[in-house]
Amino acid sequence: DTEVTQTPKHLVMGMTNKKSLKCEQHMGHRAMYWYKQKAKKPPELMFVYSYEKLSINESVPSRFSPECPNSSLLNLHLHALQPEDSALYLCASSQDSYSNQPQHFGDGTRLSIL
Amino acid sequence: DQQVKQNSPSLSVQEGRISILNCDYTNSMFDYFLWYKKYPAEGPTFLISISSIKDKNEDGRFTVFLNKSAKHLSLHIVPSQPGDSAVYFCAASDSGAGSYQLTFGKGTKLSVIP
Numbered sequence: 001d002t003e004v005t006q007t008p009k010h011l012v013m014g015m016t017n018k019k020s021l022k023c024e025q026h027m028g029h030r031a032m033y034w035y036k037q038k039a040k041k042p043p044e045l046m047f048v049y050s051y052e053k054l055s056i057n058e059s060v061p062s063r064f065s066p067e068c069p070n071s072s073l074l075n076l077h078l079h080a081l082q083p084e085d086s087a088l089y090l091c092a093s094s095q096d097s098y099s100n101q102p103q104h105f106g107d108g109t110r111l112s113i114l
Numbered sequence: 115d116q117q118v119k120q121n122s123p124s125l126s127v128q129e130g131r132i133s134i135l136n137c138d139y140t141n142s143m144f145d146y147f148l149w150y151k152k153y154p155a156e157g158p159t160f161l162i163s164i165s166s167i168k169d170k171n172e173d174g175r176f177t178v179f180l181n182k183s184a185k186h187l188s189l190h191i192v193p194s195q196p197g198d199s200a201v202y203f204c205a206a207s208d209s210g211a212g213s214y215q216l217t218f219g220k221g222t223k224l225s226v227i228p
Contacts, residue, residue: 042218105157
């Protein structure tokens with residue numbers, strides 16, 4: 001069982017909708033991440049939160065808006081997405097973002113944009 | 115420019131035999147390496163890691179070998195089991211640049227034949 005929980009597992013939305021992806025971990029990790037993964041490709045880093053502060057934004061379009069309400073939760077707010085944004089969105093966490101510790105992934109949210 | 119390469123897209127192995135998955139990297143600053151396993155419809159699961167100060171790390175049936183001079187690492191699974199059938203990703207990071215930044219290979223699909 002994964003210790004990083006993501007909801008929903010699947011999401012279909014139109015280009016004008018607003019929705020949110022949620023991620024939760026209770027491992028006491030202080031770094032949390034959002035990745036995007038397209039079919040047959042490796043995960044691509046989008047955002048890094050360290051101690052609940054956004055530390056890295058990998059040039060992600062503003063239609064993706066991350067939020068870290070507390071040390072256990074990470075949200076990704078979606079608005080006015082494009083069909084090319086359809087992908088698997090993965091959340092991960094690690095002890096911190098600066099020491100050699102593995103990142104642990106959730107099972108992802110499969111997002112389809114109509 | 116792909117900094118982490120997994121040159122074999124797929125590998126088939128008989129149950130009970132050894133599976134050897136290979137990974138090459140080009141960035142000499144990488145000092146932490148990880149292997150992840152991914153089943154369809156699930157997120158990547160962390161398997162094993164190795165720091166560049168070591169050349170071998172073992173965890174049960176899984177052993178990772180690191181050859182820094184050749185910039186090569188491999189994952190050995192002994193004995194292979196049908197449940198090991200999955201896509202395996204190699205990943206690397208440079209702790210000096212921020213260990214949050216994982217660079218993934220494209221993955222190798224392992225099929226263990228009963």
